[in-house]
Amino acid sequence: MIGCLIIHGYTGGPHELEPLTNYLQEHTDWHISVPTLPGHGQKLALDNVHYKSWIETAEASLKRLKEKYDEIYLIGFSMGGMIAAYLAAKYKVDKLVLLATAGKYLSFKQISVDIGEVIKDGITGKLGQNKLYRHYKRKLGSVPLKANLEFLKLVRLTRKHLKNVESPVLIAQGQMDSMVPYKTAYYLDKEIPAKRKEVVFFERSRHLICLGNDKDTLNKMVYEFLEKPVESNEVLV
Template sequence: MIGCLLIHGYTGGPYEIEPLAEYLDEHTDWHIELPTLAGHGTKLQLENTTFKDWITSAEDTLKKLTLKYNKIYVIGFSMGGMIAAYLTAKYNVDKLVLLATAGKYLDFKQIRADLHDVIKDSFKGELDNNKLYLHYKNKLGQVPIKANFEFMKLINYTRPYLKEVEAPVLIAHGQLDGMVPYKTAYYLDKEIIHSEHKELVLLDRSKHLLCLGDDKDTINAMVHNFLEKTGPAEKPVHV
């Protein structure tokens, strides 16, 4: 039997990758777990949490899965990707999927482009149709400065473990990602030196929220296919 753990991103919640979790649940007989990291979710309470609390939230779930299932797959989105890589290096994880993983910080050029779109939609009275605005508007004022420092601590803490990942890994990133530069995918590919199989996919139309964007169906099928069967290593692919 297979247990599959999905880990959401910083200041997010299970909803960020829920479409993928639902797809895998519908198309497999795997046991799917999608925990909420400490202080995260639809109502953020990050004031008294640390990066180690966030890691522990995912790690505790993984430990339970390892007791029940003989194969473990881990999928991480954004900051959750770094947690996923850390857990894969530390435990006997069979396959790893990294989605828009925050191995590096912000892409300011793309952020400016995204803000331009938000402003343009504001003047046109179409903010309710701007996915980026709708996703982040409720977070304004809910994220303390301390939490941002904890986020950076988490990235710095987990980075060294990339070199210890040996499981097959799929790295997927949107080329229009305004939160994490898409070139981070190449960085991850370079740092994960001991994996027995790596695939790198760049999605030309996708921004940061891969599982909620226009390419979500492509991503669902791609992740499912990778986890179901792993063949020879492939060159980077543009979708």
């Protein structure tokens, strides 16, 4: 039997990954776990939350899966991708999927474009129709500076372990991502030494890749990657 752990991103929650989670639940008999990291979810409470608690929560979920299931898949989105990579390096899981993973960079150019679109829609009275604004408006004023520093600490820690990831890995990245620009996928590809790596770019996707225009293609691609048998020379010892 297969256990699949899905880890959401910073200031997000399981809702960011629902289309993918639902697709896998409909097409497989895997046990799928999608924990909510401390301080996250629909109502943010990030004051005095330490980054280690985010890692520990995901790690505890992984340990429970490993106790019950022979094969383990890890899927991580954004910050959750870095946590997933860290856990894959530590526990040598069977498959790893990294979605818009917050490995290193921020795209100030794309952020400027997105802010410009929000301002334009505000002026023309269409702000309520702006998907980016609708998603992030609830976070305005809810994310303390200390939490952002904890996020940076997490990325700094987990980045050191990319060189130990041996699991077959799929790296998916949106080319319109304003938080994690597409060149981060090249960085992950370079740092991760796994023998089997697939890097895929989605032209129409922003950071919320699982909720974007390419979500149906992404869902199928992730499913096919995880379903594909591992070659004998890719089996982990």
